[in-house]
Amino acid sequence: MARKKPTSSADRPAPGPLRLHVPEPAARPGDDPDFSHVRVPAAGVSQRPPIDASEPELRAYAEGLVRVLGDDHRAVGDWDPQLDADTLRRGLRHMLLTRIFDDRMLRVQRQGKTSFYIKSTGEEAVSVAQAYALREDDMLFPSYRQQGLLVARGHSLVDMMCQIYNNTRDRLKGRQLPIMYSVREKHFFSISGNLGTQFPQAVGWAMASAMKGDTRIAASWVGEGTTAEADFHYALTFASVYQAPVILNVVNNQYAISSFQGFAGGEHATFAQRASGYGLPGIRVDGNDFLAVHAVTQWAAERARANHGPTLIELFTYRAAAHSTSDDPSAYRPEDEFARWPLGDPIERLKQHLIAIGEWSEARHEQLVKDLDDQVRADLKEAESYGTLSTPPASPSSMFEDVFKDMPEHLVRQRREMGY
Amino acid sequence: MARKKPTSSADRPAPGPLRLHVPEPAARPGDDPDFSHVRVPAAGVSQRPPIDASEPELRAYAEGLVRVLGDDHRAVGDWDPQLDADTLRRGLRHMLLTRIFDDRMLRVQRQGKTSFYIKSTGEEAVSVAQAYALREDDMLFPSYRQQGLLVARGHSLVDMMCQIYNNTRDRLKGRQLPIMYSVREKHFFSISGNLGTQFPQAVGWAMASAMKGDTRIAASWVGEGTTAEADFHYALTFASVYQAPVILNVVNNQYAISSFQGFAGGEHATFAQRASGYGLPGIRVDGNDFLAVHAVTQWAAERARANHGPTLIELFTYRAAAHSTSDDPSAYRPEDEFARWPLGDPIERLKQHLIAIGEWSEARHEQLVKDLDDQVRADLKEAESYGTLSTPPASPSSMFEDVFKDMPEHLVRQRREMGY
Amino acid sequence: MPKMNMIQAINSALDVMLDRDDTVVIFGEDVGYFGGVFRCTAGLQKKYGKTRVFDTPIAEGGILGAAIGMGVYGLRPVPEIQFADYIYPAFDQLVSEAARLRYRSGGEFSAPITVRAPCGGGIFGGQTHSQSPEGIFTHVSGLKTVMPSNPYDAKGLLIAAIEDDDPVMFFEPKRIYNGPFDGHHDRPLQPWSKFPQSEVPDGYYRIDLGKAAVARPGNEVTVLAYGTMVHVSVAAVEEAEIDGEVIDLRSLLPIDLDAIVESVKKTGRCVIVHEATRTGGFGAELSALVQEHCFHHLEAPIERVTGWDTPYPHAFEWHYFPGPERVTRALKKVMEG
């Protein structure tokens, strides 16, 4: 204790002025797309851990990127889910169907037949592969960009279109913005317009399933931008405290409307890393690699079902389309970014894989695209036969229903006031 | 691709039923206190890192426990802040004063002279050492258990008592529950009854300081239970995104009213670890070790002031008293836990350290206790001369002031209606 | 018949429902092992186990988010918010989710949750343990809002709320947990056991939501009140020696408009009393409804007696609280008006 330091920092030399750091993306309109900050490990290097591994053992997965499909389009490594060719072809079909559906619905929105649409282009592997890795009766709490879940569960496109059109067959009775589906029989929860709210709800559902000794688990999705909302924190906290059987997915598609993922904290950590702070495993996966997404989701599902608790999965992908039909991305990002996205296109990659293993061909692919296009057209025709936005479902008086289970007097009076 | 695994988890053998995990503390009333789960590393083993170290380099600090005062009451290792004996004696004095003040105010609450009180017993090192490691004009956003900050900044106890009494000298004009201080000239922010709200506010203040090229930083405190609130997540997110010059403190005193820290997620990770998920350094420190608390806080302050960004500090301590005067801990924890708390009593430890280095004695300590007790009694007498709860400050009509800067018409009307 | 105070009656309602319906679950901050800071859930974890009655993280939004998910699964969650003042972090889950779920899903999903929260002042709780936020929730389509004024009603209404298939905000005026406080803070509180409403059956019974009660019949003026203010209003009517009819609304949404209109048409005068701040409070809605439905019967302007439009000031609690003196003044004013 010979040398005495100054006793208070007040005595130290005054430092320079403080500066505010405001995140800045690598490229803006006019710039060359720049993904040099994206580290892409080779496929197959990551090992599939046991499902009862503890969080500290799993910490490296939150910074890594699980990849199965190599540059040669072969599946490599421990995570290869070894799906049979039929399943892969079905996956390709469902991803393609999702994309074609999206393209078609964008077009009808542009024609004024509906008010709004949101595409999932470039992110089809997320929904389709994840749906495949879950059981049919596991409960899904999606955001607005997982239409692929419904497609993968074989839900009727006509039914989806009718919701988008708010027509006479709209199961949501004209109440919701297009694409805010709710499909109870497919265990697909009602989509909320408020970001993130489904995340703690999924945890609550999973807690209930555990309370009741059920075997069904829950899965939920948010975008990387949405991780900043309170609900993300609530979900992780409750999932951790009660070790709920739930899979919490962050779809990191690089953008939240105009804001790059740095505004959600992506400059300083991966989104999968958030989980470790709660003592939960976080796994980062190549979201455009159908096989990797399937494998990681299956791992998390097995873990949850065996009472080893929740997993956070970050699906690393790219939002290839505009945020929604109300958005124009050319105002905030280089036009050709998707073409330069280092993880490619999930559909193209699965297609090439199937070709590489001798289970697919360009010709069959072309035929499939045509068939699906025909199917979507036919479905659209049917859906339009039930009307479009200008042909509302049932009577306006139905707007007073379902506010409560039984209509209270004040709503009866208001309905009467409206003339019914 | 010879062996084909089942293509969907639905085909796998059904697992057993799910179970809900509900956290359970190691000991309940009637049990022997059990702190076997608390790992206490030896003092001096942790190295003080450079202030510009990156988060991954610092990750081990979130799981460790920085300790300076050894079992022999000597200061050891790299983190030793090497404070001079005067500063240490001042620290001891301020911690003791805080404790004596707390004890006295509890007594007056029991006498019915005020409605409510909250003690910080056992946690005095947190406030006092942290105040010492900051500059006098750094802005503090405390919770209700950091009265020691005011004591350490030399604020008038009489002024604090007058707030507690809501008497004629209550600077908060009778508006606030006792102990919800606000002391602008000490850069001590108005305490909120709503848990956690001050955390993102501190970040916003720090952002503003950075925007303006100021040199002042902010510090804020929440309890470990409060980390589950949204505001904790907002604070860490904004602190990370904008690299705000702020120190975010989690005082882990093991309890949130009746709930042990497992209900905030403490079973699965430390609270310091939360930070790493946001790419921020988290440091866990022995909260009952005055020197360690000072050193870690000073490190974080230097880091923030040099534009290297925010730090989360977990102060590992024990709430020795009841949550508040409305609480009776014997209903939910063993009576003698504090006596068995492995990190001891912060006042006793600093006292023994001073004795060990030949700068203090039992006799001087006894005298100090007596002096401080006299001071508090004298202050109390003065405060009571300005009235107690039954002697409200000024006129009730003042209740209409400060809702807005200028009183709008409707409040003027209501004041008139009240008879003023 | 057992005698119960309001805490015991609420505890009994929860006990009855946990026993009858194994989808009922109870959780919140300090409600499990400890039994709640007001003891409303005391003994229930011990009786029904940790997966039916349990503690939670301090995260009101998380509590509600999880509750909604449990409701969607098929449970009937009864979360507690420790003080109504701390309900705001859960506001989005309540307003955007619980309240809207049935509607937006075309009836596919719903959240049959009952949110219990102690409300109101008069306990020297300061501005964050005294609020009455019911008026914020009655503006939200899809939520029901209930506030009992006595043990018998508390149990019957709480059972009805738990059985209700829609989300219900169940506010418990903490000032009357132990006795029917009438606003005379300088007099000793009479315990519930001295009053007939403390006779509460042990078993199951329900009081339908949306039905008001006449707390004191009368002919000269109608007083609309709920919660603690029912007792204040009855005291004021007696003290003013005016033959006032005090209506205990019990449920704010749905509201028993018929009972209100019938009474006001009879008396021709109306005073509305609540503890919440005035502007935009539920009293405004009551005033609007009364004048819409009884305009031609009104002989004087409707008066509102409410908390002032300020936070609840700790030292001036009794100046803030709308006590019998202020109600009496309003009664006299409408009788003259």
Added chain:
Amino acid sequence: MPKMNMIQAINSALDVMLDRDDTVVIFGEDVGYFGGVFRCTAGLQKKYGKTRVFDTPIAEGGILGAAIGMGVYGLRPVPEIQFADYIYPAFDQLVSEAARLRYRSGGEFSAPITVRAPCGGGIFGGQTHSQSPEGIFTHVSGLKTVMPSNPYDAKGLLIAAIEDDDPVMFFEPKRIYNGPFDGHHDRPLQPWSKFPQSEVPDGYYRIDLGKAAVARPGNEVTVLAYGTMVHVSVAAVEEAEIDGEVIDLRSLLPIDLDAIVESVKKTGRCVIVHEATRTGGFGAELSALVQEHCFHHLEAPIERVTGWDTPYPHAFEWHYFPGPERVTRALKKVMEG
């Protein structure tokens, strides 16, 4: 004089204030580089730099929490909430903090923030892009609530709001960003440039909060409205061929009670129009105030024309929206009543 639509007028107000006062800072989701989803902040980041105008994480509660801290530091933050429907996650910071800070600290600290949020429906936004939550905020002591109805007022009121030392909720009816929509959704929208209120000075001017304007003078009935509903009400009055006086409240809290009372005393009749749901809406408060202050002048019950007590239903937007037809019906009713 330049012609501005409401977006341009708001942008101009922000520009003027950023320029005049270097403590003014603007932030929110997509408001920085992109300039806001409604373009209200377009060009401002470029002009004033990234530390004055910037993007934020998607965390409304964090945005408000940080804004309050900045306000305490000494800045005048003007955060944007992308849609008023998304303000609920920030509710606790607004109600428990911004609104209460000056009071609870005895005047030591305050948060001079202005929260801008587009509100209202009529754009086929569905239930989460159409809400009018102003009635929730007018019940909160310590907040001011403003809603302009035209470009000139928008700029003058926004400047006054930013200069105000208390927190102000500044709601922008998005349906009239581009023109004074009068509820006739089947007719082409007239752009602001055709109307005198689009003549907006480039520089600084302010319209004090708490002063109503007469949007259309008249003698037979008073119509109280704000935001989009001002235009609907004026259209309805003209179409009903009733000599109605339409009062544009502009500021709900503080409210210009004098202007209201003066008009109702003159006309003896009153219709209140807002887009928000009825029960507990700000219309209830207006109705209560009018009957309290004009009881003896009223010749007919006050009518409320409002959104129904349901979420905003996407397909039935025009059945939900309180258009000129419904206002006309109410006008006729009060004229008869």
